[in-house]
Amino acid sequence: MIIKNKITLIILLISLVVLTFSVQIKAEGSDDVVPDIKFGKQTYFPGDEFTMSLRLSGDNLNTLTTKGVEVVLEYDHFNFELLNNSPEKDLMNSYIDFTNKFNSINKSDNKQNIRVAYFNITNPVTIKNGANIINVKFKVKKDAKPGIKRFVLKPFGLVDTQFKVYHVNNDEAFTRTLEILSSDLKRPSAGLKTFNDVDIKHWAKVYIDKLVERKVVMGVDSNNFKPQNNVTRAQFAAFIVRALELDLIDYKGEFKDVKAGEWYDKLVATAVKSKIIEGMGAGRFEPNSNITREQMCAMIMRAYEYINGLETKGYVSKYKNRFSDMKDISSWAQDYVKGANVLGIVNGMSDTKFIPKSNSLREQAAAIIYKFLKASNLD
Secondary structure: OOOOOHHHHHHHHHHHHHHHHHHHHOOOOOEEEEEEEEOOOOEEOOOOEEEEEEEEEOOOOOOOEEOEEEEEEEEOOOOEEEOOOOHHHHEEEOOOOOOEEEEEEEOOOOEEEEEEEEEOOOOOEEOOOOOEEEEEEEEEOOOOOOEEEEEEEOOOEEEEOOOOEEEEHHHOOEEEEEEEOOHHHOOOOOOOOOEOOEOOOOOOHHHHHHHHHOOOOOOOOOOOOOOOOEOEHHHHHHHHHHHOOOOOOOOOOOOOOOOOOOOOHHHHHHHHHOOOOOOOEOOEOOOOOEOEHHHHHHHHHHHHHHHHOOOOHHHHOOOOOOOOOHHHOOHHHHHHHHHHHHOOOOOOOOOOOOOOOOEOEHHHHHHHHHHHHHHOOOO
16 A cells, blocks of 8 residues: 555654564563454355455453554455456454555565554554454465465554553464365255255345355254244354354353353353443343344444444444334334444345334344354455
């Protein structure tokens, strides 16, 4: 990316000096930041497309405000390539508006590196706990060799505006792997029926197939999906946690009607920690109650806020008064419904009706989860 003017160059140089000096002074009691890299799933075939996401977690994030962030990621350019061969298109910002994006060979070791940087003295950015800081669109090359492939996040630190240093992965490189499978193992998918009750013309088939492939949803048995069955609150929370590939945590009795040892206990605990779900009041979650359409919007938009580091209110003003039954939507859910509609995650049950108190069906839930991933650049 070409720096357009001298002022930008001066600001960038000053920021680099400040960041370099700050890293050298390393304040005592610095806090660790844990990185993670996600791929949607762990195996791909030659020709497949996928999104790699980098997220940062730490107990003291959400208060870490910095004037500079620079991230370098090494990948295997013999087997992977940027989807559009364009850093501007393929290196997608989340809540950090990276001002510099590069995809180049490091001449010292002949490794392909993605490099993104944000430096702004007058407009610091706050690092959001758990949110993706960048998503990268990749394609597996058609002549890619099968096997385990590495993605390496190079060591870097974060320095807040008080010059306190946060060490990412203890100042060490962080590696994640995925596997490329042989094309010989790939079965044809055109016209394939995933389930007996989801035929090729079913309106939600593409969404169901995508989520089954990513192990987000599954059938009620090996042959049937039951697309028009209701979805419980626990099931929908589970869909979201799996879709975002969140690391599960132990359940610690967050709700009095969620018993330890239930299939969903850790999924619920993880969703609570990520502020994706809230209770129904009086310490209850009602895990086995059917989820309504407005409740579903609330969960999905909280998940959107969490993983993207963005707020629902930023989209509410763009709502076009589509639903004539907005008055029937609970006041606490109206902004969530508006935001989800603006983002293209949910539609009405008709052109003008949302019907907020109606129960959500499994086919609808699959469509909404996939559209949420697409809106978050995670499809």
